[in-house]
Amino acid sequence: MKKRNLSEKIRQWYEGELSFDEKIAEPVVHIPAGTHDQQPPETKTKIRIVHRLENTEIKISRVGYGVLSVVFCLIICSILISTALFLPGFADKEAPTANEVYEHYVGAGRDQTGAVNTVAGMILDYRAFDTLGESFVLFTATCAVLLLLEGHKAALNRAKSTFTYATDPIVGIAAKIVVPVILVFGVYVLFNGHLSPGGGFSGGAILGTGLILYAQAYGDERAARVIPAGAIRGITIAALSFYCLSKSYSFFTGNEFNGVHSVIGPGTPGDFLSGGLILPLNLAVGLVVCCTMYTFYMIFTRGRLD
Amino acid sequence: MRFVENFPFITIVLSLFSAVICFALKDKRARFVSYSLLGAGILMSASVLVYNLTSETGYFVYRMGHYDAPIGNEIAAGVLEPFFVLLFEVMMLLSLLGGSYKIETDVEPSKHRLFCIMVNLTHAALTALCYTNDIFTAYVFVEICTIASCALLMARKRTRPLVAATRYMMFSLIGSSLLLVGIVLLYSVTGHLLFPQLYASIQALWTTGQYTLPLTVALGLIVSGLAIKSGLCPFHWWMRDTYATATPAASGILSGVISKAYIFLLIKIIGRVISREIYVQSGIHTVLLIFGVAGMMVGSLSAIQTHNLNFMLAYSSAAQIGYIYMGLGLGTDAALLASLFQMVAHALTKPMLFLSAMGLSDTVGKRQDFDALRGSAHWNPVAGIGYAAGALSMVGLPIFAGFIPKLLFSLSAFGHDWKTYVILVALAISTILNVVYFLRTMVNTYGPERVAMERRKITFRTARTFSVVVLIMALINLIVGLHAQPIISLFEKGIHIFTTIR
Numbered sequence: 001m002k003k004r005n006l007s008e009k010i011r012q013w014y015e016g017e018l019s020f021d022e023k024i025a026e027p028v029v030h031i032p033a034g035t036h037d038q039q040p041p042e043t044k045t046k047i048r049i050v051h052r053l054e055n056t057e058i059k060i061s062r063v064g065y066g067v068l069s070v071v072f073c074l075i076i077c078s079i080l081i082s083t084a085l086f087l088p089g090f091a092d093k094e095a096p097t098a099n100e101v102y103e104h105y106v107g108a109g110r111d112q113t114g115a116v117n118t119v120a121g122m123i124l125d126y127r128a129f130d131t132l133g134e135s136f137v138l139f140t141a142t143c144a145v146l147l148l149l150e151g152h153k154a155a156l157n158r159a160k161s162t163f164t165y166a167t168d169p170i171v172g173i174a175a176k177i178v179v180p181v182i183l184v185f186g187v188y189v190l191f192n193g194h195l196s197p198g199g200g201f202s203g204g205a206i207l208g209t210g211l212i213l214y215a216q217a218y219g220d221e222r223a224a225r226v227i228p229a230g231a232i233r234g235i236t237i238a239a240l241s242f243y244c245l246s247k248s249y250s251f252f253t254g255n256e257f258n259g260v261h262s263v264i265g266p267g268t269p270g271d272f273l274s275g276g277l278i279l280p281l282n283l284a285v286g287l288v289v290c291c292t293m294y295t296f297y298m299i300f301t302r303g304r305l306d
Numbered sequence: 307m308r309f310v311e312n313f314p315f316i317t318i319v320l321s322l323f324s325a326v327i328c329f330a331l332k333d334k335r336a337r338f339v340s341y342s343l344l345g346a347g348i349l350m351s352a353s354v355l356v357y358n359l360t361s362e363t364g365y366f367v368y369r370m371g372h373y374d375a376p377i378g379n380e381i382a383a384g385v386l387e388p389f390f391v392l393l394f395e396v397m398m399l400l401s402l403l404g405g406s407y408k409i410e411t412d413v414e415p416s417k418h419r420l421f422c423i424m425v426n427l428t429h430a431a432l433t434a435l436c437y438t439n440d441i442f443t444a445y446v447f448v449e450i451c452t453i454a455s456c457a458l459l460m461a462r463k464r465t466r467p468l469v470a471a472t473r474y475m476m477f478s479l480i481g482s483s484l485l486l487v488g489i490v491l492l493y494s495v496t497g498h499l500l501f502p503q504l505y506a507s508i509q510a511l512w513t514t515g516q517y518t519l520p521l522t523v524a525l526g527l528i529v530s531g532l533a534i535k536s537g538l539c540p541f542h543w544w545m546r547d548t549y550a551t552a553t554p555a556a557s558g559i560l561s562g563v564i565s566k567a568y569i570f571l572l573i574k575i576i577g578r579v580i581s582r583e584i585y586v587q588s589g590i591h592t593v594l595l596i597f598g599v600a601g602m603m604v605g606s607l608s609a610i611q612t613h614n615l616n617f618m619l620a621y622s623s624a625a626q627i628g629y630i631y632m633g634l635g636l637g638t639d640a641a642l643l644a645s646l647f648q649m650v651a652h653a654l655t656k657p658m659l660f661l662s663a664m665g666l667s668d669t670v671g672k673r674q675d676f677d678a679l680r681g682s683a684h685w686n687p688v689a690g691i692g693y694a695a696g697a698l699s700m701v702g703l704p705i706f707a708g709f710i711p712k713l714l715f716s717l718s719a720f721g722h723d724w725k726t727y728v729i730l731v732a733l734a735i736s737t738i739l740n741v742v743y744f745l746r747t748m749v750n751t752y753g754p755e756r757v758a759m760e761r762r763k764i765t766f767r768t769a770r771t772f773s774v775v776v777l778i779m780a781l782i783n784l785i786v787g788l789h790a791q792p793i794i795s796l797f798e799k800g801i802h803i804f805t806t807i808r
Contacts, residue, residue: 014746016613016676080487083523089495096507096517100374129370129379133434133446134321140427140450143329144457147420148468183579206334226453237330251315254372257308262372 025292114266114275115194124198124285128247135285138292139240149299156303164219175217182210186290193282194275202284204289211294220302227294229305236291239284246277310357311366312439313350313487314381317391317602321347321430325423333418338450340422344399344429351433353655354437359386364799365807367439375439376503382439382498382808384799386646390570391436396782398429401562404775407556412462412553416490421461426800427454427557432567441489441579442499444571447487448535452478455564459548461503470547477544481535481568488527495520497624498607501578502808515762523586525580529572529590536568538594539601542624549623550616550674554664558657561623566592566649569630573642576634583654586637595635595725601628606739615663615674618743619656622700624737626652632729633715636722642649643797644714650793651699651707654786658779659696666751669762676747681755684762690751692695692776697744699783707786712737733800 052058088095105122113121123131167173186206193199215223253262267274298305324343327337358364370379389522402409402425428602431451438444456478460471493499495517496507511517534541549557576585585591605625609618626648633645663674669685670678683690699706712733719729755761766773 013610063347079523083491083520085518086519087491088517096495097493097498101497104377125371126373126378127442130440130443130446131444132319132322133450136325136427136430137446137449137453139325140424140457141571143420143423143427144453146461147417147424147457151416233329237326239525240326241323244319244326248315248319250372251370252312254369255311257314 033048073258110269113278114265114269115278116269117194117196117199119197120194120199120275120278120282124281125276127282128250129280131285132243132247135240135243135288136290140238142236142292142295145296145299150154150304152303154303156182164222166219166222171217175213177209177216179217182206182213186210186286189277190273190286193286194278195272197272200285201289204286205293207286207290208293211290212297215297215301220298224298224302224306232291232295232305235287239291241289243281243284243288246281250277307357310353311368311383312382313354314388314391314433315368317347317350317433318381318430318437321426321433325430326427328419328423331419333422335417336422337573338417340426340429341399341402341449342424342425344402346509347391347395347429347433348399351388351395354388355365355385355392358383358388359799363803363807364802375500376498378381379443380439380500381434381437381443382501383437384800384803385575385796386804387436388547389796389800390649391433393653394432394436394567395429397562397653398425398559399433400775400779401555401558401657401661404657404772404779405553405558405664406771407769408554408664409461414463414708417461421458422736424461425559428458428564432563435567435571436574437499439578440499441492441501441504441575444575445482445486445489448568448571449484451564451567452535454483456562458559459552460552461556462553463497463760464551466547466687467551470544470551473636474544475547476629477537477541478535481531481533481541484710485531485533488524488529491520491524491527495524495619501574504579505808506582507653508580508584512587516805525585525588526590528575530596532568532572532575533597533631534595536565536572537624537627538597539604539628542601542605545618545624546612546621548615548621549620550658554660558660561575561660562655562657564701565627566653567643569627569649573634573645573806575582577642577801578808582637582805591635591637595633595728598628598631598633598635599728601625601631602732602736603628603739606736606743609743610739613676614677615667615679616660617674618747619659619663622743622782623652623656625740626656626700629711629715629736632732633718634699634709636718636725636729638718639798639801640714640718642801643794644711644718646797646801647714647790647793648711650786651711654707654779654783655696657785658692658776658783659700660691661772661776661779662689665764665769665776666693669758669764671762676750677756678759679747680721680750680753680757681760683751685761686769688766688769688773688776689764692780693751694748695780695783697748699738699787705784705787707783707790708786710790714794 088097092098105118105126109118109121109126110116113125115121115125144243164179165175186203186209189198190200190203191208193203211227214226250262250264252258253260264276266276273279295305321343322340328339331339336518337484358366365382365384367375367380367382370381372378409418409421429448431447434447435444435451438447452475456471456475457476460468495511496504498504498507508521532743537545545561549561552560576582602625605621605623605628609625612618612621629648630645630652631646633641637640665686666679666682666689667674669682673679683693695706699708702708702712716730716733719726719733720727790801
C-alpha cells in the first residue's frame with residue numbers, strides 16, 4: 001500500500017500535479033452571486049493579504065525570525081567587541097600599523113610626490129589605482145541611478161508640483177548670499193587640495209552641496225536651465241577620461257621595461273603648481289563627485305537632468 | 307616581449323575608459339564599443355596566459371605607478387589569473403551575444419547605452435579582481451562589481467526584477483561590509499595591504515601567537531563576506547528571483563561569471579595571503595565544508611520542488627556553488643584543483659542553460675512552467691540541444707565538462723577521516739538529486755505536448771546569433787569534457803605558482 005503511494009507521489013511530481021510551493025491554504029473568497037462585477041479587483045488581494053497576516057504559522061515564523069536575528073546580531077556584536085579589545089591601542093607607537101609604509105608616507109611623501117598634504121599624495125600618487133577605482137564607483141552609482149530612475153513616471157509626476165523658495169524672504173535671500181560663497185569655497189578646496197587639508201572628494205562634495213542648495217532654493221526647473229544636462233554629462237566624461245588617460249601614462253612609465261620615463265616631476269613642494277598630476281587629478285575627482293551628487297539630487301526629485 | 311606585461315593594466319583601464327566613452331555614445335555604437343572591448347580583452351588575456359606559460363617563472367608583478375610595494379599599488383599575474391579572466395570574458399561575450407535579441411526587448415531602448423556601460427564596468431571589475439595583488443584594491447573593485455551587477459539585474463523594466471535586485475543588493479552589501487570590516491581588522495594587526503607583505507606579517511603573527519583573536523576574526527570575516535557574496539548556503543535565497551527574473555544574458559553573467567569572480571578572489575586570498583597552513587589550522591575550512599555540503603543538498607532539494615524552469619536553474623546554481631566550497635573545505639591542492647575545475651565547468655554550463663531556457667520559453671509565449679514547456683524542444687531544436695548538453699553536464703555525465711570536477715572531488719576526498727565519508731556520500735546523493743531534476747526537465751522538453759496553446763517555431767535561421775552561440779557553448783563544454791588534461795596541468799602549474807612564488 002505504502003509503495004503504491006510513493007510511486008503515485010512520484011508520478012504526481014513528474015506530472016507537475018504535486019505542489020510544494022503553496023503550503024499556506026488560500027482562503028476561499030465568497031462573493032455573493034450577482035455582485036461579481038461590482039467587486040473591486042483589489043478586494044481579493046486585500047482579503048488574501050489579511051489572511052496571510054492573520055495566519056498563525058506565518059506569525060510564529062515572523063516572531064521566530066525576529067528573535068533569531070536579534071540573537072545573531074548579539075553574537076556578532078560580542079565577537080566584534082571582544083576583537084576590538086584585543087586590537088592595538090589608538091596612536092600606539094608599537095602598533096603594527098606604525099611600520100615602514102607609514103614612515104615612508106610621512107617622511108618621504110612630501111619630497112617624492114610634491115604634495116604638502118600627505119593624504120593627497122597618498123591617494124592620488126602612491127595609491128592612485130585605488131582612487132581611480134573609487135571615482136569609478138561614483139560613476140557606476142550615477143549610471144545605476146540613471147538606469148533605474150531616469151524618466152521614471154513617479155519622479156516625473158512629482159516634478160510637476162515642485163515648489164520653489166525663490167520669492168521667500170529668508171530662504172531666497174540667504175541662498176543668494178550663501179550659494180556663491182559655498183561654490184567659491186569648494187573651488188578653493190579643490191585647487192588647494194595638494195597644499196592644505198581638502199582635495200577632490202571634499203571639494204567636490206562642497207561644490208555639489210552648493211548646486212543642490214541652488215536647486216532647492218530656486219526650483220529644479222531653473223537649476224536645470226542654468227546647469228544644462230549636457231554640461232553635467234560632458235564634465236563627467238571629460239574628468240573621468242582625463243583621470244584614465246593621465247594615470248595610464250604614469251602606470252605605463254612607472255615600469256622601466258617600457259623604456260619611457262615620465263616627464264612630470266613633483267615640482268617644489270608648497271608652490272601652487274606642484275605635486276605633478278595631483279592638482280589636475282584633484283580637480284577631476286572633485287568634478288566627478290560634484291556631478292554625481294547633483295545628478296542624484298536631480299534624478300531623485302525630478303526624474304531627469306534637463 | 308615584456309610589453310605583454312602591460313596587458314592586464316591596459317584591459318582594466320581600457321574597460322573603465324570605454325564605460326566613460328559609452329556614456330557619450332548612442333546605443334548601437336555603445337554596444338559595438340563594449341562588445342569589441344570584450345573581444346580585445348579576450349585577445350589580451352590569451353596573450354598574457356601564453357606569455358606566462360612559456361616564461362621561466364610563469365609569474366610577473368606589475369607596478370601601478372612609480373613606487374614599489376608596499377608603498378604603491380601593484381597587480382600580479384600567474385597562470386590562473388589570465389586563465390580565469392579569459393574564461394570570464396569569453397562567457398560574458400557569449401552570453402551577451404546569445405541573449406542580445408532579448409536585451410533589445412527587455413531593456414528600455416533609451417537605456418541600452420547604460421546597460422553597455424554596466425557591462426564594461428563589470429568587465430573592468432572582474433579583471434581587476436582576478437589580477438589584483440592588493441586587498442584594498444580588491445575591495446574597491448568588489449564595490450564596482452556589486453553596483454554594476456545590481457544594475458544589470460534591474461535593467462529589465464518590471465517590478466519583480468527590481469525586488470530581486472533589492473534583495474540581491476542587501477545580501478551583497480552584507481557581504482561587502484563583512485569583507486571591509488575584515489580588511490580593516492587585518493590592516494590594524496598587520497599594517498599592510500599588499501598580498502606579499504600581508505602574507506609575511508600573518509605568518510609572523512601566527513607563529514608568535516600575537517593578535518591571534520583579531521587575526522582569526524578578520525580572516526573569518528573576509529571569508530564569510532566573500533562566501534555570502536558568491537551565494538553560499540544559507541545565503542543563497544536571493545538567487546531564485548535574481549537569476550530567474552533578470553534578462554537571460556544578465557542571469558548568465560551573474561551566475562556564471564560574477565559569483566565565480568568572488569570565489570576566485572577568495573581562493574587567491576586563501577592561497578596568497580592567509581596561506582594554506584594557517585587556513586587549515588584556523589578551522590575555517592571545516593566550516594566552509596559543512597556549508598558547502600549543506601548548499602549542495604538544500605539547492606538540489608529546492609530545485610526538485612519547483613515547477614519553474616528558471617527557478618530550478620537558479621537553485622541548481624546554489625548547489626553547484628556548494629560543490630566549490632566543499633572542495634575549498636578540504637584544504638588540499640587536489641581539492642583546490644577540483645574546485646577550480648568546478649568553477650570552469652559551472653561557468654561554461656550555466657550561461658548556456660539560461661540562454662537555452664530562454665529559447666525554450668520563447669516558443670511558448672515566455673511561459674516557464676514545466677507544463678507549458680513540455681515538447682518545446684521540438685519547436686526550438688537548438689535550444690533543446692543546448693539545454694540537454696547543459697543538463698547532462700550539470701548531472702556529471704562523462705564526455706561533458708561537469709563530469710571532470712566530480713571525478714576530481716571524489717579522488718581528492720580520500721584520506722581525510724570523517725570528511726571522506728561526508729564528501730563521498732554528499733557527492734552520491736547530490737548527483738542523484740541532480741539527475742532527478744535535470745533529467746525530468748530534459749525528458750519533459752522532448753516529450754509530448756500537454757497544454758494546447760499557441761507556439762512559435764524558432765529555427766536556426768530565425769535566431770541565427772542565438773543558435774550559433776548556444777552551439778559554440780555546447781561545443782566548448784564537450785571539448786573541455788573530452789580534453790580536460792591540458793586544463794588540469796595548467797591548474798597544477800597555477801596552484802604551484804600560487805603557493806611557491808610570493
